[in-house]
Each structure stands twice: as C-alpha cells, then as structure tokens.
Amino acid sequence: MSEEIRIYVACLAAYNSGYLHGVWIDATADIDDIQDQINSMLESSPVEDAEEYVIHDFEGYGSYRLSEYEGIQSAHELACFIEEHGEIAAELISHFSTLEEAKKAMEEDYQGEYASLSDYAQEITEETSEVPSHLEFYIDYDRMGRDMEMGGDIFTIETGYQEVHVFWNR
Structure with a gap:
C-alpha cells in the first residue's frame, strides 16, 4: 500500500454547530504527537470550549472500516500493524474484525x-x-x-x- 495511513479528526462541537473543523493526522505517528495535534485543533475551534472530537474520515486502512468512535489508540495500533505488514494486514483485520486475531494469524x-x-x-x-x-x-x-x-x-x-x-x- 503506497497510501499514507491517516485519520481526519474533527471537532464535534464545531460539527454540531454547522462548521467543518478538523485536521488530517498521520495515524502511525507517536500517540502523544497525535493527541497534541488533536488538542491544537480543538483549541483553534470556531466553537468555544471545544473538548470532544470524532474520526470523520480515514485513508490507508484497506477494506477495514474505522468507526468514528474507534478511539485514537485503537486507530494508531491498527495503522502501525498495517504499516508494518502492508495491505495484507488491513485485509486480515477486516477478515477477523480484531487486531489481536489478525496479529496472531500473521505471526x-x-x-x-x-x-x-x-x-x-x-x-x-x-x-x-x-x-x-x-x-x-x-x-x-x-x-x-x-x-x-x-x-x-x-x-x-x-x-x-x-x-x-x-x-x-x-
């Protein structure tokens, strides 16, 4: 897979207020860096005191469909597995529906x-x-x-x- 593995994280308060406000983030980046980018996006939200975020889009996960409430840690772990093993990893996750089963099958x-x-x-x-x-x-x-x-x-x-x-x- 040549496609970058990334997620589009949106500000939920802005979305509910009719604004599209979010950021594309490399899902394989360090989890602290991902959280920093999310925090920065929330701070620059057009809605005051924005705290909640949601994954509205993603790329590079093959046939696996990330839930908008997947969780950043889970999205990151899935992305790292796909980055390590390529397209077959994405297809395995989709086949089994859990990262643990996909890892076991691969190993x-x-x-x-x-x-x-x-x-x-x-x-x-x-x-x-x-x-x-x-x-x-x-x-x-x-x-x-x-x-x-x-x-x-x-x-x-x-x-x-x-x-x-x-x-x-x-």
Missing part, C-alpha cells in the same frame, strides 16, 4: 504469498512428499489447493493479480 499461521493457490499446493506437496517422476504430470494442484481451502485447512486473502496470501486455519 503463527501465515504461509506466504503465492501467484496462485495451485502454487502453494505444489510447494507443500513437494516439501512433504516425494512424488515419483512418472506421476508428477498427473497431479492436479489446482484441485488440491481448492480442496485444502474448502476443507477448512487454510484460508486465503487475495490482494491483487497473482497475489494470494495463504494462512493455516486453526
């Missing part, structure tokens, strides 16, 4: 990126079995990969053309 169950599920089936077969040379052309790796996925042994996430990420399904 414990990730098998790698392949051009196709067939390529994965071939690699794992050749690593774990010795296929006699006179039988190699009769093995249907497409069907094997499909059976692994349909049987629940693995799950995949596609992030682009010939970008299939394979995970053990535990």
Whole structure:
C-alpha cells in the first residue's frame, strides 16, 4: 500500500454547530504527537470550549472500516500493524474484525504469498512428499489447493493479480 495511513479528526462541537473543523493526522505517528495535534485543533475551534472530537474520515486502512468512535489508540495500533505488514494486514483485520486475531494469524499461521493457490499446493506437496517422476504430470494442484481451502485447512486473502496470501486455519 503506497497510501499514507491517516485519520481526519474533527471537532464535534464545531460539527454540531454547522462548521467543518478538523485536521488530517498521520495515524502511525507517536500517540502523544497525535493527541497534541488533536488538542491544537480543538483549541483553534470556531466553537468555544471545544473538548470532544470524532474520526470523520480515514485513508490507508484497506477494506477495514474505522468507526468514528474507534478511539485514537485503537486507530494508531491498527495503522502501525498495517504499516508494518502492508495491505495484507488491513485485509486480515477486516477478515477477523480484531487486531489481536489478525496479529496472531500473521505471526503463527501465515504461509506466504503465492501467484496462485495451485502454487502453494505444489510447494507443500513437494516439501512433504516425494512424488515419483512418472506421476508428477498427473497431479492436479489446482484441485488440491481448492480442496485444502474448502476443507477448512487454510484460508486465503487475495490482494491483487497473482497475489494470494495463504494462512493455516486453526
């Protein structure tokens, strides 16, 4: 993902008074810096004594949808995970709905990126079995990969053309 991971934090008092007042913030920045930027935005609000803020928009989170009340800490942790692992991390968070499950899948169950599920089936077969040379052309790796996925042994996430990420399904 080449897109910057950022959030648009708006002043809730200004919004409720009919003003659009907010700031785009790099969600991977230090949490104290994020809070300082929010405090500065609230201090410059067109509404006096503004205290509350809300996330009105975001970029770089892939298919995961941040809630406007997600919380700055949560948005920051999600952004850092996505920054570290790229688009696959955003898709994992969306798949599992929690950061903890996504992290666990990435750390414990990730098998790698392949051009196709067939390529994965071939690699794992050749690593774990010795296929006699006179039988190699009769093995249907497409069907094997499909059976692994349909049987629940693995799950995949596609992030682009010939970008299939394979995970053990535990």
